[in-house]
Amino acid sequence: xxxxxxxxxxxxxxxxxxxxxxxxxxxxxxxxxxxxxxxxxxxxxxxxxxxxxxxxxxxxxxxxxxxxxxxxxxxxxxxxxxxxxxxxxxxxxxxxxxxxxxxxxxxxxxxxxxxxxxxxxxxxxxxxxxxxxxxxxxxxxxxxxxxxxxxxxxxxxxxxxxxxxxxxxxxxxxxxxxxxxxxxxxxxxxxxxxxxxxxxxxxxxxxxxxxxxxxxxxxxxxxxxxxxxxxxxxxxxxxxxxxxxxxxxxxxxxxxxxxxxxxxxxxxxxxxxxxxxxxxxxxxxxxxxxxxxxxxxxxxxxxxxxxxxxxxxxxxxxxxxxxxxxxxxxxxxxxxxxxxxxxxxxxxxxxxxxxxxxxxxxxxxxxxxxxxxxxxxxxxxxxxxxxxxxxxxxxxxxxxxxxxxxxxxxxxxxxxxxxxxxxxxxxxxxxxxxxxxxxxxxxxxxxxxxxxxxxxxxxxxxxxxxxxxxxxxxxxxxxxxxxxxxxxxxxxxxxxxxxxxxxxxxxxxxxxxxxxxxxxxxxxxxxxxxxxxxxxxxxxxx
Amino acid sequence: xxxxxxxxxxxxxxxxxxxxxxxxxxxxxxxxxxxxxxxxxxxxxxxxxxxxxxxxxxxxxxxxxxxxxxxxxxxxxxxxxxxxxxxxxxxxxxxxxxxxxxxxxxxxxxxxxxxxxxxxxxxxxxxxxxxxxxxxxxxxxxxxxxxxxxxxxxxxxxxxxxxxxxxxxxxxxxxxxxxxxxxxxxxxxxxxxxxxxxxxxxxxxxxxxxxxxxxxxxxxxxxxxxxxxxxxxxxxxxxxxxxxxxxxxxxxxxxxxxxxxxxxxxxxxxxxxxxxxxxxxxxxxxxxxxxxxxxxxxxxxxxxxxxxxxxxxxxxxxxxxxxxxxxxxxxxx
Ligand code: SF4
Ligand code: SF4
Numbered sequence: 010x011x012x013x014x015x016x017x018x019x020x021x022x023x024x025x026x027x028x029x030x031x032x033x034x035x036x037x038x039x040x041x042x043x044x045x046x047x048x049x050x051x052x053x054x055x056x057x058x059x060x061x062x063x064x065x066x067x068x069x070x071x072x073x074x075x076x077x078x079x080x081x082x083x084x085x086x087x088x089x090x091x092x093x094x095x096x097x098x099x100x101x102x103x104x105x106x107x108x109x110x111x112x113x114x115x116x117x118x119x120x121x122x123x124x125x126x127x128x129x130x131x132x133x134x135x136x137x138x139x140x141x142x143x144x145x146x147x148x149x150x151x152x153x154x155x156x157x158x159x160x161x162x163x164x165x166x167x168x169x170x171x172x173x174x175x176x177x178x179x180x181x182x183x184x185x186x187x188x189x190x191x192x193x194x195x196x197x198x199x200x201x202x203x204x205x206x207x208x209x210x211x212x213x214x215x216x217x218x219x220x221x222x223x224x225x226x227x228x229x230x231x232x233x234x235x236x237x238x239x240x241x242x243x244x245x246x247x248x249x250x251x252x253x254x255x256x257x258x259x260x261x262x263x264x265x266x267x268x269x270x271x272x273x274x275x276x277x278x279x280x281x282x283x284x285x286x287x288x289x290x291x292x293x294x295x296x297x298x299x300x301x302x303x304x305x306x307x308x309x310x311x312x313x314x315x316x317x318x319x320x321x322x323x324x325x326x327x328x329x330x331x332x333x334x335x336x337x338x339x340x341x342x343x344x345x346x347x348x349x350x351x352x353x354x355x356x357x358x359x360x361x362x363x364x365x366x367x368x369x370x371x372x373x374x375x376x377x378x379x380x381x382x383x384x385x386x387x388x389x390x391x392x393x394x395x396x397x398x399x400x401x402x403x404x405x406x407x408x409x410x411x412x413x414x415x416x417x418x419x420x421x422x423x424x425x426x427x428x429x430x431x432x433x434x435x436x437x438x439x440x441x442x443x444x445x446x447x448x449x450x451x452x453x454x455x456x457x458x459x460x461x462x463x464x465x466x467x468x469x470x471x472x473x474x475x476x477x478x479x480x481x482x483x484x485x486x487x488x489x490x491x492x493x494x495x496x497x498x499x500x501x502x503x504x505x506x507x508x509x510x511x512x513x514x515x516x517x518x519x520x521x522x523x524x525x526x527x528x529x530x531x532x533x534x535x536x537x538x539x540x541x542x543x544x545x546x547x548x549x550x551x
Numbered sequence: 552x553x554x555x556x557x558x559x560x561x562x563x564x565x566x567x568x569x570x571x572x573x574x575x576x577x578x579x580x581x582x583x584x585x586x587x588x589x590x591x592x593x594x595x596x597x598x599x600x601x602x603x604x605x606x607x608x609x610x611x612x613x614x615x616x617x618x619x620x621x622x623x624x625x626x627x628x629x630x631x632x633x634x635x636x637x638x639x640x641x642x643x644x645x646x647x648x649x650x651x652x653x654x655x656x657x658x659x660x661x662x663x664x665x666x667x668x669x670x671x672x673x674x675x676x677x678x679x680x681x682x683x684x685x686x687x688x689x690x691x692x693x694x695x696x697x698x699x700x701x702x703x704x705x706x707x708x709x710x711x712x713x714x715x716x717x718x719x720x721x722x723x724x725x726x727x728x729x730x731x732x733x734x735x736x737x738x739x740x741x742x743x744x745x746x747x748x749x750x751x752x753x754x755x756x757x758x759x760x761x762x763x764x765x766x767x768x769x770x771x772x773x774x775x776x777x778x779x780x781x782x783x784x785x786x787x788x789x790x791x792x793x794x795x796x797x798x799x800x801x802x803x804x805x806x807x808x809x810x811x812x813x814x815x816x817x818x819x820x821x822x823x824x825x826x827x828x829x830x831x832x833x834x835x836x837x838x839x840x841x842x843x844x845x846x847x848x849x850x851x852x853x854x855x856x857x858x859x860x861x862x863x864x865x866x867x868x869x870x871x872x873x874x875x876x877x878x879x880x881x882x883x884x
Binding site: 334343373377382387410422424431 | 553554556557558559560562563564566567615618619622662664665774823829872876877878879881882883
C-alpha cells in the first residue's frame, strides 16, 4: 500500500457523475460553423495565419504561437475561413476576442501528419513542436504544456503525477476517457516520462471511479506506473492537492512544482501529447461532458470551436434551463450566451436551472464560526479574507495570503451564512491588480515629473551660464548662440529618450511567474463585474 | 449576480443556533427536575425580551426583520443569560439584562457577527455589579413549589426569599473561608445541599451541559479546542491550588461541576462571534478564560468568574487571532 497524505479541508458535494457515464463517449457530428478563438491558452494571443476566404485543412495551423508563453491553434476540420473577427468568448466577462470563423466542407481532409521523434529531438525543437501542435493542459487551466515539460534544474524529475482525480461534480470527461482510452493515456504518460526523465509515475484517480481505475491498472501493467486510488474529496483534483495527496509535497503558491521535483498533468493532456508525438496530430478536439439540465447527459468528443448551443441541442437541453456554466458547479464560469465556442479549457458544459442549482438563500453576516477555515484546502482563514476584502483592506488581505486562495469554493460551500465568499476574493484580487497597475502608472508619471523638474532646473542653470558667458565674452557673440542651441537640442533629445524609457510598461508585470500571469489574465476579464458587487457591498455597509 | 460555487451545503445560521438551543436541553431538564419550573419562566421572559429587542433594533437599523429574527441568535443569547441568572430573579431583572445584551452589546456594536463581547456575559456583568444581592439568591433543591416561585418572580414577594434560597456550596465555601470557620473540606461537608461532587442538583445540571456540549462537538457545531482547553486548564489550575493547600482550596472536580464552569466551556466560550477562531488561538483563549474564571471565583468578590473572565478574554481575541494564524498551504515549517 502506498502511503497517502491527506490535504487539509475539502468538502464532499453530491457527485452527480453517474448520469453522464451511463453512455460511452460519442463523437459529435460536424456542425455548420465553427468559431475558433485564437487565444485559448494562458499567455500571449496567437496571431491569425489565415484570412477571409482561405481554404484550410483539418489540423492546419490558423493561429501562430506568440511569445514565450503561448500555444498555436488549428483548424478543427477542413473548410473555408468565413471571417476573422471579434466574437464573444466563453468567459464570464462576455468580452469578445479575435476568432477564426470556419465553414466546414464536410470532407475532413487532414494536413499531412507524421510522428515526431522526440527521443532524438533537441529540447528546443521539442518545445517548438509542442507549442506548434497547440498542446495545453486540458484540466481546465489551459497552460501551455511545453513550459512544464522541461525537467528542471536537476535534469530529471522525481515524480510525474498524472491527474485523473476529477473531483468536480457532474464532470466525467476524464473518467470516461480513462475507461475507454486507458492505453492512450498510459502511452502519453510514458512519452512524458521520457521527456522529463521522471523517476516514477503516479496516476491519481478518485476512488469513486472504480471502472477507470480498473481500466488504467490493466493498461499500466508492466509499465512501472502506479495507479493510485485517492479518497474522493473535493478538490482532490487540484494539481497542488493531488501532488500533496500522492507525494506529501506541498508546492507553495507562485512556485514551479518542477523545483520541488514533481510535475502534474491531466489525463486528457497525456492523450493530447500522445496524439501529437505518436500520430503527429495537433490538438483540435477534446472530451467534453454535457450535463445538468439536459435529457441525455453524456460525454462527447468535440472539435474546438463547436458552439455550445450545438452540443446542448444534441444532449437535449431542457426548456427551463436558465444558465450555461463552463466547468462544474464549484468553480465553473457562467457563460455570457450559448453561442460561445468550446475551447481547450472546456471540460464540461453544465446546463443549470433553478431546481438544479438553486440560488443561495439570503446572505447573512459572518458569525465567525470557522467552518470555512475547516474546509479551506489552502489552509487559509477565509472569513478573515472576507472581512478584509469587504472593508477594502487589501493590504491586510494580502498579508493573510489572499493570493494563495485557489478559488475552489469550499468555503462558500460550507458557509452557514451563505456568503458568496469567493466573489469577495475575486473582487479583492482584481482590485489589487488594478491598484498595482495604477501605482505603476503613477510611479512612471512621477519619475517623468521628476525628470522634467530636473531638466528645467538644468536648463535654467544653462541659460544663466549662457547669459554669463555672453556678457563675459561679447566679442564672440556670433557663434555662441548657435552652439548653445545645438546643445539644447541634444539635451532635449536625451530627455525625450529618457522619458520614453520611463514610459515603458511597468517592470513588475514582466517578471511575474507564469502562474501569476495566468491569474492576472483570468482576473482581468472578470473585473468589470465586480464593481457592481463592490457597490452593493458598500451600500450594505452603511 | 450569482457566481461559483453554485452548490451550497444545506446549512444555515438558524440551523446552527437551533442545535445550540437543543444542546442546552439536557442541562435545562436537570435544572427543572431539581429546581422547579422557574427557569422555564425565566427563559420565556428572556426569549420574549430578546426577540422584542432584536425586532426593535432591526427596524431601527432597517434590516430584514424576518430573516434576522428567525436566525435564532437572539434566542441563544437569551437562554444563556437566563441560565446564568438565578432562576428566582425578579422578572424585570431578566428583561433588563436581556435587552441590554441585545440592544447595547449586540446591536450597537453592529448586530449579528459584529459584537466583540459575548452579549449574555456582558449583560451578566452589568447586572451583577448593579444588583449583587439579587444575584446571590439561588434556589435550594427543595424550592420547587411553582406558585411560590411565580410570585417571587412576578409579585415581588421577596420577603420569603430566604426560605426558598440558600447559598450555593461555592458561595458557602467562599464565605466560610473568609470568615475562617474551618477548612475547605469541612465547610463543604457541613454545607447543606452539597451533592457528590458539587452542589446538589447543580452537579447534574452541569452533567447535562457536558452531555449537550459533547453532542455539539459530535455535530461539528463547535470544535473540541475550546471545551478541551477550558476543562484541562481549569482542572490543572484548581488541582495546583488544591494540592498546594487542600485546606484553603476545594477539589478540582468540585470547581468544574460548580457554577457556570461547564456552561462556559461548551456554550459561552464557544460563542463563535466573540471567541478566537484559529485552532491555537482557541486553545489560548479558552485557557485564558479558565484561568481567569478560577482566579476570579476564588480570589475575587463575586460568586463566579465566568462572565468577567470571558469579557477579559474577548478583548484579547483580535491579538490572539493575529498571533496564531496557521501556516498556509506550501508555507509550512
Ligand atoms: S463559514 Fe461563513 S459565517 Fe462561518 S466564519 Fe466562514 S464566512 Fe463566517
Ligand atoms: S476559495 Fe479560497 S479561501 Fe475559499 S476554500 Fe478555496 S482556497 Fe480557501
